[in-house]
Amino acid sequence: MTPAPISIFIVEDNTWYAELLEYKLTQNPDYAVRRFATAQACLDSLSEPPDIITLDYTLPDGRGDEVLRRLKERLPDVAVIVISAQEDIRTAVGLLQQGAYDYLVKDEETADRLWYTVGNIVQQLALRRENTRLRKQIGQKYDAKRAIRGHSPAMAQLFTLIDKAARTNITVSIVGETGTGKELVAKAIHYGSDRREAAFVAVNVAAIPRELLESELFGHEKGAFTGAIARRVGRFEEAHRGTLFLDEVAELDFSLQAKLLRVLQEREVCRVGGTGAIPFDARLMVATHRDLASEVREGRFREDLYYRLLGLPIELPPLRDRGDDVLLLAEGFLHEFCQQNSLAACTLSEDARQKLLRYSFPGNVRELKALVELAAVLAENGTITATDLPLRSPHPAPSGLDGTLPADESLRAQTTAIVQHYLDRYEGNILEVAAKLQIGKSTIYRMIQNQEVQVR
Numbered sequence: 001m002t003p004a005p006i007s008i009f010i011v012e013d014n015t016w017y018a019e020l021l022e023y024k025l026t027q028n029p030d031y032a033v034r035r036f037a038t039a040q041a042c043l044d045s046l047s048e049p050p051d052i053i054t055l056d057y058t059l060p061d062g063r064g065d066e067v068l069r070r071l072k073e074r075l076p077d078v079a080v081i082v083i084s085a086q087e088d089i090r091t092a093v094g095l096l097q098q099g100a101y102d103y104l105v106k107d108e109e110t111a112d113r114l115w116y117t118v119g120n121i122v123q124q125l126a127l128r129r130e131n132t133r134l135r136k137q138i139g140q141k142y143d144a145k146r147a148i149r150g151h152s153p154a155m156a157q158l159f160t161l162i163d164k165a166a167r168t169n170i171t172v173s174i175v176g177e178t179g180t181g182k183e184l185v186a187k188a189i190h191y192g193s194d195r196r197e198a199a200f201v202a203v204n205v206a207a208i209p210r211e212l213l214e215s216e217l218f219g220h221e222k223g224a225f226t227g228a229i230a231r232r233v234g235r236f237e238e239a240h241r242g243t244l245f246l247d248e249v250a251e252l253d254f255s256l257q258a259k260l261l262r263v264l265q266e267r268e269v270c271r272v273g274g275t276g277a278i279p280f281d282a283r284l285m286v287a288t289h290r291d292l293a294s295e296v297r298e299g300r301f302r303e304d305l306y307y308r309l310l311g312l313p314i315e316l317p318p319l320r321d322r323g324d325d326v327l328l329l330a331e332g333f334l335h336e337f338c339q340q341n342s343l344a345a346c347t348l349s350e351d352a353r354q355k356l357l358r359y360s361f362p363g364n365v366r367e368l369k370a371l372v373e374l375a376a377v378l379a380e381n382g383t384i385t386a387t388d389l390p391l392r393s394p395h396p397a398p399s400g401l402d403g404t405l406p407a408d409e410s411l412r413a414q415t416t417a418i419v420q421h422y423l424d425r426y427e428g429n430i431l432e433v434a435a436k437l438q439i440g441k442s443t444i445y446r447m448i449q450n451q452e453v454q455v456r
């Protein structure tokens with residue numbers, strides 16, 4: 001797409017000088033220049049607002065400061081460069097304080113200096129335009145209806161809840177197995193809400209060592225502890241006016257649960273080693289794969305914090321309970337993958353569809369995505385058959401997983417055995433294991449924490 005031209009108004013009553021500036025600026029074909037001999041003529045033409053105005057300080061119908069004020073009233077964002085015959089520091093400072101972008105004195109180098117100043121403004125404009133474009137794109141990306149696929153009744157209910165959550169600031173608690181789309185839902189709510197222009201900050205509580213987590217969340221002052229060589233702003237502060245998403249919130253230990261509760265009650269954070277309280281305005285969303293209510297019953301999670309965090313509860317069903325959504329998702333991921341990799345479009349054969357429908361997907365949507373992407377690479381002649389869907393792990397796992405839905409009781413045991421097998425094989429390298437099995441690191445950390453698996 002060709003970028004929009006930069007519109008520049010030259011307001012100058014000296015025709016020769018105006019032509020000189022125009023001649024210089026039009027050397028860039030992207031600059032569309034118009035000339036005005038009076039302030040009024042320029043003010044009358046603002047219905048098509050320019051990006052930049054060069055303003056002669058002494059015009060027949062007004063002084064620069066007065067014209068600048070009127071221009072800024074009408075177009076607060078326009079960049080105005082005032083050009084004056086006199087070098088007067090006090091006038092220059094006054095104009096800059098009034099919002100002028102720059103103040104240039106008329107001499108033989110003015111046209112060159114104007115060229116550079118305009119160049120700087122154009123760079124900033126390009127960044128601003130890019131920023132707006134990206135924000136729009138991100139907003140679309142996380143438009144719940146677009147990013148989250150699913151037609152099953154459970155998903156229809158989910159879309160209703162996302163809409164409701166996006167309309168208010170209510171805390172949202174999302175529960176679901178690994179890879180069911182908890183973070184995706186949190187983003188959809190954030191980007192559908194009034195907070196979309198500010199940051200979405202995600203923190204995986206299970207992935208950060210306990211001793212670093214407090215400073216990660218609340219920040220620290222320089223010298224607060226060994227290694228705190230500079231002040232650090234915490235995630236709560238980073239999420240100011242936006243959303244803070246605390247993933248795996250059930251893994252918080254008791255002392256941090258107490259601190260989080262205090263922060264949420266006071267709506268203020270205190271940096272580690274700091275004395276003052278800093279107010280914040282972040283919307284909170286939390287996620288966990290655990291049943292928080294039973295964590296409370298078992299005495300592992302504070303009841304008062306539970307009620308603070310519960311807000312609007314959203315439960316994400318495992319993929320195996322979403323019926324035909326498996327096929328809808330598979331086809332969507334296939335289409336995207338083939339497009340992104342310039343592959344010819346692929347379709348799923350009937351036996352492949354049946355295999356996907358029967359599989360249990362312990363890694364849920366994340367696993368499905370990885371599986372069909374691999375299948376797209378393996379497939380011949382644009383058709384994915386059952387054999388292109390290698391449900392078995394490439395390394396012999398110590399379980400009898402045969403790729404189809406096993407009995408519920410044995411599923412957890414099989415998952416645990418597979419993860420343990422890979423941890424042993426890759427000498428406890430969690431990143432590597434997570435990548436090989438296409439599961440979240442947090443799932444592995446969680447299994448280690450629960451002593452379901454060990455790093456040996």
Ligand SMILES: Nc1ncnc2c1ncn2[C@@H]1O[C@H](COP(=O)(O)OP(=O)(O)OP(=O)(O)O)[C@@H](O)[C@H]1O
Pocket residue numbers: 147148149150176177178179180181182183184185247289329365366369439440441442443
């Ligand atoms: N309904 C859906 N439609 C399209 N893509 C989805 C859907 N659900 C999940 N995904 C995709 O699946 C992957 C995993 O999703 P996400 O990270 O949100 O899961 P999670 O539940 O937060 O995982 P974890 O528990 O491991 O943190 C992402 O690539 C996400 O875009």
